[in-house]
Amino acid sequence: MTRTSQKADRFTESVIRETFRLAAQHGAINLGQGYPDFACPQELKDAACAAIAADDNQYPMTFGTPALRAAIAEKTARTYPGWAVDPDTELCVTCGATEALVAVTFALLDPGDEVVMFEPWYENYQPNAILAGATARTVRLRAPDWGFDEAELRAAFGPRTKAVFLCHPNNPTGKVYSAEELAVLAELCARWDVVLVVDSIYEHIHYLGPGGYLPPALVPGLEDRTITVNALSKTYAVTGWRVGWTVAPAPLTTAIRKVHDFLTIAAPAPMQAAGVAAMALPDSYYAGLATRYRERRDLLCEALERIGFALRRPDGSYYVLCDSAPLDPARDGTAFAKRLITEAGVSCVPAVSFWRPEHAEEGRSMVRFAFPKRTETLRAAVERLEALTPR
CATH class of the missing domain: 3.40.640.10 (Type I PLP-dependent aspartate aminotransferase-like (Major domain))
Known part of the structure; x- marks a missing residue:
């Protein structure tokens, strides 16, 4: 019998990597994993x-x-x-x-x-x-x-x-x-x-x-x-x-x-x-970086608020943590994130894994969207999300 360490048994595979595979399988726009879909500096x-x-x-x-x-x-x-x-x-x-x-x-x-x-x-x-x-x-x-x-x-x-x-x-x-x-x-x-x-x-x-x-x-x-x-x-x-x-x-x-x-x-x-x-x-690169990410943040957050997600616009990073409860009476962020992939063709990350199991209820209905994407990618994702049938 193959034996593995007790340490390895105490945590699971990254939910982010699992979401990446599901998004690829269903041809979803990936707003789950935090990687840019645009070119790096020449x-x-x-x-x-x-x-x-x-x-x-x-x-x-x-x-x-x-x-x-x-x-x-x-x-x-x-x-x-x-x-x-x-x-x-x-x-x-x-x-x-x-x-x-x-x-x-x-x-x-x-x-x-x-x-x-x-x-x-x-x-x-x-x-x-x-x-x-x-x-x-x-x-x-x-x-x-x-x-x-x-x-x-x-x-x-x-x-x-x-x-x-x-x-x-x-x-x-x-x-x-x-x-x-x-x-x-x-x-x-x-x-x-x-x-x-x-x-x-x-x-x-x-x-x-x-x-x-x-x-x-x-x-x-x-x-x-x-x-x-x-x-x-x-x-x-x-x-x-x-x-x-x-x-x-x-x-x-x-x-x-x-x-x-x-x-x-x-x-x-x-x-x-x-x-x-x-x-x-040059220093101008970093100022421009922040400006461009602010535009992406505002584009996505405004749309998510309009669709019905509850959120606070982030002060930093390129993620927004949202409460899906207004759109999901079951308050199950994991199931809701999978539904977005299969029905809307947009991926996000269920946020429950960002809390300890004993505190998981605090993140149960939360999902995380990433916005390091081209504006056309974000607009396409918003169009798909707006077409999602409410439940």
Whole structure:
């Protein structure tokens, strides 16, 4: 008899990947998985092709090419004055943010440790903790503004707390944490000697204007205890290239690099060359990115509101979390999402997996739509959704 680990039995396949297969099977417009259906900047394609043509096809330095690490450090300092990153000791390039989060989890957590997470959460965080043998202590974000209760947050910390995982801007809620909320986290992390792990992959996709996004690594008290995770994927529309990185104080980076080495060895060499080109894009690129995503957000959210979904327009990321209950008396988001695929030809993600099983009722009727799509794709999806027969 084949035996599998108890750890693997404690979580299921990603519902996002399952939705992707169902959408492909039924020819649905995919607003479930968060990948763009438009081209990345030409500069990145040219750099990747040039690297391949130049036979840059072998193992690069394990924790990232010197050129990419220097480019990330320079871009970080340019974007956030006062944030100085040493590319030689404080950066590790990984195979996407997904691997970065696994490497960080294994570098930080031992069996028996506790990690604070906010729910609804990006669904990778809890399985990572389980694989490390750690226990998740959850703090709920509550609609409509997806704020947390400070007393609940304080109660989640204790002597076994080793880390906090924060998605900022948040997937799936679209929340961008305020300076006041980050200050509370800074106080608690300092008090309990805890590391803050920030998934900042949507840092440039927010709708609050200049200064609306505050990197936690710049918050007083968090400078020396923050690990920032990022990647090319979302900002540059290259989710399939799998180049991510971590920025962290040198002692933490040393541990992350060791784990990363035995997970994947190195990120793809030609894609790292393209990353150098990405870091060189002008500031106007990021301003335009936010403007274009705001237009997509407003197009989709206005239509979803008109159709009958209950929602709060996100402040960041490129997802909108909706309550389907006004359209679905059964209040079953999983069945409703499958119905959208088979009857309307549009996919979304049932959001119940973003909550713990014991809190699943809070997300039972919720679904998540992604809008990193061409406007013509979004308009076609809206037309299909409007034709859905109400029940």
